[in-house]
Amino acid sequence: MAAGKRGKIAVFPGQFDPLTNGHLDVIRRAIKVFDRLIVAVGVNPEKKEMFTLDERVAMLERVLRGLPNTRVMKYTGLTVDFVKRVNANVILRGIRDVSDLRFEFQMAQVNRAVGGVETVFIMTGEKYALINSSLIRQVVAVGGDVRVLSGVLPAVVIQELRAKKGKLDKRNRQNLPFET
Numbered sequence: 001m002a003a004g005k006r007g008k009i010a011v012f013p014g015q016f017d018p019l020t021n022g023h024l025d026v027i028r029r030a031i032k033v034f035d036r037l038i039v040a041v042g043v044n045p046e047k048k049e050m051f052t053l054d055e056r057v058a059m060l061e062r063v064l065r066g067l068p069n070t071r072v073m074k075y076t077g078l079t080v081d082f083v084k085r086v087n088a089n090v091i092l093r094g095i096r097d098v099s100d101l102r103f104e105f106q107m108a109q110v111n112r113a114v115g116g117v118e119t120v121f122i123m124t125g126e127k128y129a130l131i132n133s134s135l136i137r138q139v140v141a142v143g144g145d146v147r148v149l150s151g152v153l154p155a156v157v158i159q160e161l162r163a164k165k166g167k168l169d170k171r172n173r174q175n176l177p178f179e180t
Helices: 021-030 053-064 079-085 098-115 133-141 155-174
Strands: 009-014 036-041 070-074 090-095 118-123
Touching: 009 021, 009 079, 021 036, 021 090, 021 118, 036 053, 053 070, 053 155, 079 090, 079 098, 090 098, 098 118, 133 155
Parallel strands: 009 036, 009 090, 036 070, 090 118
Antiparallel strands: none
């Protein structure tokens, strides 16, 4: 890339609570398309988080270590404002299925209208199309064994989920009204 040119920079925003192999699939394919990829970890006020913002950033940094031209950053506020602040060209979004497409299409229209920022979509690989972070959080919340999710979660995430599940189990045992 010539000096002074910023190249094609994409921001892949998300809550990543937790990061899945579907997210990684989109990231790995995006780094072949863009000169630089910023994985932007944000807060969705409509969702209850399992991991703090800093915990999610740390997990992503561990998982993405060694992937070329990627950077993990945290942000709050509007995604379009963050995209402009980091001088990116586009927002990258992963699409799993038709229901994702409808929601993401609406968001892309809003981001273009509000911030003048275009959105590029990458389809998630078919083996990851049925998994999402909300389902993973539900499995953990009801006491499921996260080790069975090794096909859909990076090893680092499984390790962190097991630790988080242990803390949740301990807290739940302390709040029981009777001895088990």
